[in-house]
Amino acid sequence: MFEYMNYNIAPWGHEIIIYFFLIGAAGMTFVYAAAPSVFGNVFGGAARSMEPFQRTGLIVSLVLLLICGPLLIMDLGQPQRFLYPIIHFHWTSPLSWGSLFLPLFGLCIVGFLFGHMKGHTGLMRLTGILGSLLALSMPLYTGLDLMVHQTRELWSNATIPLLFVILSMSSGTAVVAVIQLLRGQLDARASEFLHAFLYLSLGVTFALFLAEWVVLTYGSEEKQQAWTLINESFAFHYWGLTFLVGILIPLLLVAIPRLGRDPRVLTMAAVMSAVGAYTFREVLIYAGQLTQIYY
Amino acid sequence: MPVGLQAEPSLGVPGKKRWAMVIDLRRCIHCDNPPCVRNCPTEATYKHEDGFVLQRYDRCIACRTCIAACPYNARHVLPKNRDRVRIGGVVDKCTFCNHRVEQGQVPACVQTCLGRSRIFGDLNDPNSEVSRLVARHKTVVLKPDKGTRPQVYYIKPDRAQTEQQYSSPQSYAARADAEAFYRHNRGSKFFSGVL
Numbered sequence: 001m002f003e004y005m006n007y008n009i010a011p012w013g014h015e016i017i018i019y020f021f022l023i024g025a026a027g028m029t030f031v032y033a034a035a036p037s038v039f040g041n042v043f044g045g046a047a048r049s050m051e052p053f054q055r056t057g058l059i060v061s062l063v064l065l066l067i068c069g070p071l072l073i074m075d076l077g078q079p080q081r082f083l084y085p086i087i088h089f090h091w092t093s094p095l096s097w098g099s100l101f102l103p104l105f106g107l108c109i110v111g112f113l114f115g116h117m118k119g120h121t122g123l124m125r126l127t128g129i130l131g132s133l134l135a136l137s138m139p140l141y142t143g144l145d146l147m148v149h150q151t152r153e154l155w156s157n158a159t160i161p162l163l164f165v166i167l168s169m170s171s172g173t174a175v176v177a178v179i180q181l182l183r184g185q186l187d188a189r190a191s192e193f194l195h196a197f198l199y200l201s202l203g204v205t206f207a208l209f210l211a212e213w214v215v216l217t218y219g220s221e222e223k224q225q226a227w228t229l230i231n232e233s234f235a236f237h238y239w240g241l242t243f244l245v246g247i248l249i250p251l252l253l254v255a256i257p258r259l260g261r262d263p264r265v266l267t268m269a270a271v272m273s274a275v276g277a278y279t280f281r282e283v284l285i286y287a288g289q290l291t292q293i294y295y
Numbered sequence: 296m297p298v299g300l301q302a303e304p305s306l307g308v309p310g311k312k313r314w315a316m317v318i319d320l321r322r323c324i325h326c327d328n329p330p331c332v333r334n335c336p337t338e339a340t341y342k343h344e345d346g347f348v349l350q351r352y353d354r355c356i357a358c359r360t361c362i363a364a365c366p367y368n369a370r371h372v373l374p375k376n377r378d379r380v381r382i383g384g385v386v387d388k389c390t391f392c393n394h395r396v397e398q399g400q401v402p403a404c405v406q407t408c409l410g411r412s413r414i415f416g417d418l419n420d421p422n423s424e425v426s427r428l429v430a431r432h433k434t435v436v437l438k439p440d441k442g443t444r445p446q447v448y449y450i451k452p453d454r455a456q457t458e459q460q461y462s463s464p465q466s467y468a469a470r471a472d473a474e475a476f477y478r479h480n481r482g483s484k485f486f487s488g489v490l
Contacts (some may be wrong), residue, residue: 011359011372077357077372077384084356085336095336095360151330151366151441289363 015075017285019068020142021171021278023102024164026064027135028172030109033057034128037112037121046196049189053180058113060175061135065106072102094148098141105134139168146288154226154288157215163208167277169201170246174274177267186263195254195261198270202251205276209247226291233290234283242283246276323348323369323389324437327444331361331370339386346446347393355385362386366441391415411468418446427467 033054035047050057073082085099108131115123143161150156173194180186186194216227230238250269254260260269307313325348332340332348339354340361362370375384392402396415400406405415416423425448428434434448450466 011362075358077359077375077386078355081337081354081356084339084354085358088337088339088354090336090338092333093336093360095334095358099336145360148334149330149364151364151438151443 012285012289014282015071017278017282019072019075020139020164020281020285022064022071023068023142024139024168024277025171025175025274026061026068027105027138028168029057029064029175030061030105030112030135031132032172032176033061034112034124034132037124038128038132046189046193049187049193050176052183052185053176053190054116055113056179056183057176058109058116060179062106062109062113064175065102065109069102069106094141094144098138098145101134101137101141105131105138108134136165139164146285149288152288152291153220153222154216154284154291159208159211160284163205164281166201166204166208167280169197170205170270170273171277173198173201174267174270177263177270181263181267186267188261191261191263191266194270195266198250198266198273199254199260202247202254202269202273205273205280206247206251209243209280222291226287229287229290230283234287237279238283241279242276245272246279247273250276322367322447323365323391324367324443324445324447325391327446328442330364330366330441330443334360334364336360343393345393345396347391347396348388349390349393350386350388352382352385352387357385359386366438366443367445411472414468424467432466 032050033056036051036054039047073079076082082099085093085096089100090096108127111127112124112131115121115127140161143164146152146155147157147160177186177194177198180190216223216230219227250272253265253269259265305313325346327342327346329340329342329348332342335341336358337354337356339351339356341349341351343349357372359372362372370386370388373383373385373387377383392400392404395402401415402413405413414424414428416425418425418429420426428450429448433451433453435451436445436448439445
């Protein structure tokens with residue numbers, strides 16, 4: 001009798017959340033690695049502090065991408081048809097655009113790496129600019145993928161893609177900070193550079209978190225239901241890991257001028273923000289599906 | 296009290312069964328503005344010009360975006376290994392039995408419903424039964440606020456149906472059934488021929 005379906009399933013599980021997190025981190029790691037070639041001459045050459053990170057960053061970005069691709073493919077019910085979103089491209093679906101941009105992003109990483117190894121600055125600049133745009137499109141499309149679901153009010157709002165881009169900035173900063181700290185290359189200039197981005201991302205995340213709070217508590221019945229679900233089923237993840245560990249504590253750490261620029265404190269704050277970046281996505285994706293399930 | 300009930304359920308004698316029925320409305324309602332179609336990355340789901348929302352099984356990658364998009368929980372993933380049917384491991388849904396409709400038949404659920412509670416037809420044909428029912432009765436659709444423009448209409452029960460009072464059969468179908476019933480039984484079996 002129940003051959004056809006489980007009663008009220010949630011279609012997207014942890015694979016999608018891990019994918020969303022990793023692809024965001026991969027994208028922003030590439031942006032950091034490409035920054036000296038793309039933005040090297042602006043803001044007093046601040047991006048040049050990332051030069052020691054370039055090759056490692058590109059490899060890490062490529063490795064993350066190579067994890068993401070198979071993860072996404074294995075999550076499909078028909079993994080052998082993974083090229084269909086490109087072959088049968090559907091322009092109204094963000095997933096189609098994402099499937100197209102994902103390999104192009106990979107090509108840009110390889111192209112940039114090749115240019116870096118051969119010292120070909122023209123190629124580096126071209127692939128750096130294109131790759132950075134594609135890197136930003138990775139978290140952007142994952143957010144859009146949720147945003148276009150007009151019937152799920154927790155997802156269908158204008159802040160979700162922006163939130164996902166900002167969260168990827170946090171997770172990318174964490175990747176860079178950890179690697180550079182371990183390699184002993186997180187000097188004052190690099191710390192200053194990462195500090196600015198982490199401060200910005202945490203500030204915007206904090207603002208969006210508050211905006212989400214207001215929208216959900218003052219929203220329609222479905223939004224209020226989502227708020228109840230979040231507080232009943234994901235309270236620890238939302239308030240503990242996302243708000244406290246992922247936003248508030250790191251924001252306070254980076255807000256203290258000297259302490260926030262200390263390489264170890266900065267790295268710790270970045271890692272905490274990455275934890276928040278993961279759990280924020282997790283709560284939003286799960287709760288967004290559960291509001292429909294309890295319909 | 297369970298959510299959605301208008302009154303406390305009568306649970307009857309403790310320890311005994313209390314048969315009840317819940318009508319689950321989770322079926323595809325073939326929206327005119329279907330979110331599943333827009334979000335499908337491979338156009339495996341499409342809107343047929345006759346109004347069906349259909350699925351190309353050979354194109355579906357089972358990314359389950361359409362399941363996430365559907366506000367009615369009308370979609371599901373078929374099991375991969377099925378005994379008698381080759382199609383599996385893809386997303387499926389009600390098709391309004393378009394294969395039957397194209398041959399001039401009604402959907403299987405309409406044909407098999409003993410109470411004739413499901414009526415199917417062309418809404419653009421003013422003489423069809425569905426057109427008349429939709430025109431004559433107050434109807435509702437599910438979650439109209441979602442902007443999906445559903446094509447399954449539910450006739451709202453009016454007082455004549457929910458309260459105990461005399462009323463003649465309301466719908467064309469019910470009246471036709473009643474007339475056929477009386478005609479068939481007149482003078483022979485029913486109440487010893489009184490009717």
